[in-house]
Amino acid sequence: MHSIFFLSFLSFLCLACARASRIPGLPPVQSLKEYEDQVVIRFNISDAKDAAALRTVVDRMLLDVWDFTESRVDIRIPSRRIRFLTRALPSSLLDNHSILVPDLARVAAATYPSSRPSLGQNPHQHFHQGTTPASQDPIKYDIADVYFHDYQPYSVIVAWMRLVDSMFRGRGLIQMISIGKSYEGRDIPALRVGIRPDHVTSGHRREIILVTGGFHAREWISTxxxxxxxxxxxxxxxxxxxxxxxxxxxxxxxxxxxNPDGYDYTWEVDRLWRKSRQRTKMSYCPGLDLDHSFSYQWDSEGRQHEPCSGSYGGEEPLQAVEASQLVNWARNETENGFKFAGYLDLHSYSQQVLVPYSFSCQVQPPNIENLQEVAMNLAKHLRLSNGESYTVASACGGSGSESIGPFVEARGGSAIDYFYHELKTRYSYQIKLRDTGSYGFLLPSDNIVPAGEEIFQAMKYLGDFLLGNNGHEWLQESDGDEQEPPTKDDELPITELRKRQPENMSGDEHT
Known part of the structure; x- marks a missing residue:
């Protein structure tokens, strides 16, 4: 079986690369030339005054915010504009900054495939900085290493998913599906994976754990x-x-x-493109930020007015075609009797597990303590894989009124808020993957396997946690029949949740 798969895999890889619209390993030259004049700067922020000043400059200069936490903001900027930036910022910010990526063009070029591993090479031998190779057990060469050795263009990703579908479709429920079409007409592919036990009838209502990536085109590690x-x-x-x-x-x-359109654009034209490729009211500023496009608390701050902004979510909720397609697919699943038990939305970077709500730091979910406890265990299992630390934070960008997030980027309309509130997905998280700033969105490809291992361990924990019914506060078994969830929009009070949870809710036993 494995030898047949091996031959099929090599054949697929050759065909997919040959059919790709561009030669793998050859980055778009024009965009790299533009990056030669760009750097990434980190500003350390200590108070709301500095955060507000930085937000004003970001809005005025339409700067590309790479990331923010409660204490710092990373910004990409052309070197020629640094002089204007320094004039507009207070000295407290100028005295607390550093250059994260001084040679953006070189780092961007290195993310494109350069060479395939020979059959004797093992990409698992590459380790992320801070991981000790000597502490790792020897890993046998696996045929999938050929695929995960490099980031792959859209055409190769689709071909690989089709191959997995053809090789494993007979195993319970493993199949490739499409959740819809993008703005430019590309399929939004997905793999549905499950097992149908012999003793369970085909009509038994199942639950879904959804995992998404590639909302933002340049975040290749999420895909x-x-x-x-x-x-x-x-x-x-x-x-x-x-x-x-x-x-x-x-x-x-x-x-x-x-976001297949934006992802393809990062391979063909601009490696650091963020949004979709949908047309806006300004023809020279295309694209919508899919993670500010969902209908729950859309445009909560009234900042969705600038199409040239990197966080522009459109003129109305679900205007982004791809966000609308995901919602339509999800609602169709619920109408067919499925429930969403968990949702993980993968992004980069900063190594964080983010908890709803994203739209506001002043409003918290009714089961926030449960969300945070599971989030801490997700972070724990992410760390146990390779030793990389992940922190837990609010998706709004902080925990109080003076947090940085509200000052830097428009909020509202996020996917995790939508699935949590509208589809009653009680455990909904955004996970920001590697790293913490050395490479940012341009993470080297030797991080693909260890980053994937970290998420796999976290997903195993979440699935095992949900098996104990701790993730289904509304669900009670009675003679094998499932009761319907409460009809009220509000979640059950935390005090009631605690009564229903076993003493070992921390999940430490699920390793």
Whole structure:
């Protein structure tokens, strides 16, 4: 079986690369020339006054905010504009900044595929900075290493998912699906992975754990990580009893590339393109930020007015075609009797597990303590894989009125808020993957496998946690029949949740 798959895999790889619209390994020259004049600067912020000053400059100069936490903001800027930036910022910010990426063109070029590994090479031998190779157990060469050795263009990703579908479709429920079409007409592919136990009837209502990536085109590590986790669950179903139990109970739906148009554009034209490629009211500023396009608390601050902004979510909720397609697919699943038990939306970078709500730091979900506890265990299992630390924070960008997030980027309309509030997905998170700033969105490809391993371990924890019904506060078993969730929009009070939860809710036993 493995030898047949191996030959098929090599054949697929050659055909996919040959059919790609451009030669893999050859980055778009024009955009790299533009990057030669650009740097990434980190500003350390200590108070709301500095944050407000930086927000004003970001809005006025339409700067590209790479990332922000409660204490700092990373910004990409052409070197020639630094002089104007320094004039507009207070001295407190100028005295607390550093250059993260001084040679953006070189770092961007290095993310494109350069060479394929020979059959004797093992990409797992590459380790992320801070990980000790000597502490790692030897890993046998796996045929999928050929695929995960590099970031892959859209055409290769689709071909690989089709191959997985053709090789494993007979195994319970493993199939490639499309959740819709992008603005430019590309399929938004997904892999649906599950097991149908013999003793369970085909009409039994199942639950879904959704994993998405590629909301923002330049975040290649999020796309590769979703596919790596899908592959890991498929490969483990016969060997890992925990994985088998999880897949017998849940359907995992892996959507690696919600923004295929923008992703393809990063390969063909501009490596650091963020948004979709949908037309806006300003023809010279195309694209919508998919993660500010969902209908729950859309444009909560009234800042969705600038199409040239990197966080522009459109003129109305769900105007972004791809966000609308995801919502339509999800609602169709619920109408067909499925429930969403969990949702992980993968992004980069900063190594954080983010908890709803994204639209406001002043409003918290009713089950915030439960969300935070599970988030801390997700961070724990992310760390246990390779030793990389992940922190837990609010998706709004902080925990109080003076947090940085509200000052830097428009909020509202996020996917995790929508799935949590509208589709009652009680455990909904955004995970920002590697790294913490050395490379940012231009993470080297030797991080693909270890980053994927980290997410796989976190996903195993989440699935095992949900198997204990701790993730289904509304669900009670009675003679094998499931009761319907409450009809009220508000979640159950935390005090009631605590009564229903076992003492070992922390999940430490799920390793």
């Amino acid at each position: 590769s990580s979703v596919n790596y986790v899908a592959w890991s669950f498929i490969q483990s179903m016969d060997e890992d009893p925990v994985v088998k139990k999880i897949l017998e109970r849940f359907d995992f739906v892996f959507v690696p590339l919600l």
